[in-house]
Amino acid sequence: MELTPRQLEIVELVKQHAPITGEQIAELLGVSRPTIRSDLSVLVMLGFVDAKPKVGYFIGNALRPESAVQHQLRNWKVKDRMSRPVVIQENATVNDAVISLFVDNVGSLIVTNEEGRLIGMVSPKDLLKVAIGNTGAGAIPIRMVMTKHSQLVTISPEDSIAEAARRMMVHQVNSLPVIRPDGTADDRSSGLEVVGRITKTNITQALVELATDL
Structure with missing residues (x-):
């Protein structure tokens, strides 16, 4: 599954500013928090970002060398x-x-x-x-x-x-x-x-x- 341009932008923001909240990501993108809710859910599920309650979003395992299982998830049909x-x-x-x-x-x-x-x-x-x-x-x-x-x-x-x-x-x-x-x-x-x-x-x-x- 290819990420959308907005999802790629979210990943870059998390890389640069982690930990960063959903509200902060939405503000930097110039959109509302509900607008990116599904994008964040997909990125968390795929392992591109991790979420910690009351803290924010971090880079996920899918962007680390040891993330073969996340790769498998993305490629399972x-x-x-x-x-x-x-x-x-x-x-x-x-x-x-x-x-x-x-x-x-x-x-x-x-x-x-x-x-x-x-x-x-x-x-x-x-x-x-x-x-x-x-x-x-x-x-x-x-x-x-x-x-x-x-x-x-x-x-x-x-x-x-x-x-x-x-x-x-x-x-x-x-x-x-x-x-x-x-x-x-x-x-x-x-x-x-x-x-x-x-x-x-x-x-x-x-x-x-x-x-x-x-």
Whole structure:
């Protein structure tokens, strides 16, 4: 994963002024603190900077010779760490979705059409919205309550897990469908084959493995 120009500038500021607070970095960049929050999170996760509460940011291990594990994290691909997709078809009902969530113990379901192409996702929050005060909610087709494909954040199996983590943080989601174009559909949205899912748990497991190797 290549750093953005602003992330590179943040790294240089930390090199020059460490320890430096997030507020000081934002002031030197001429932006607000919330604007760089995701940049700082990515840099900490990748090991470019370290953070100490009430002290500030320091140069991280990724900029030191012994940082092979951080290099591995940046170069691990989504396909190396993803889980199997937990899928439900669009003609399933809200009741079917509730059962699948509990049986598979997942935080969301990927919704596909009859050809197995991505058309949406459904979460417990989606189901709760339609179920409150609606005694007949269980029979509603899942396609009526799902979050549609156009509103989803997805990722390719060839992307890095660092990029997956960045997208999750920026968009405040816990998992991403892993997709690839199948090259057979006329419509791009119906031509996305679901090949997996990557979650915060997958990324945490990768970090634990790297920490064990330190």
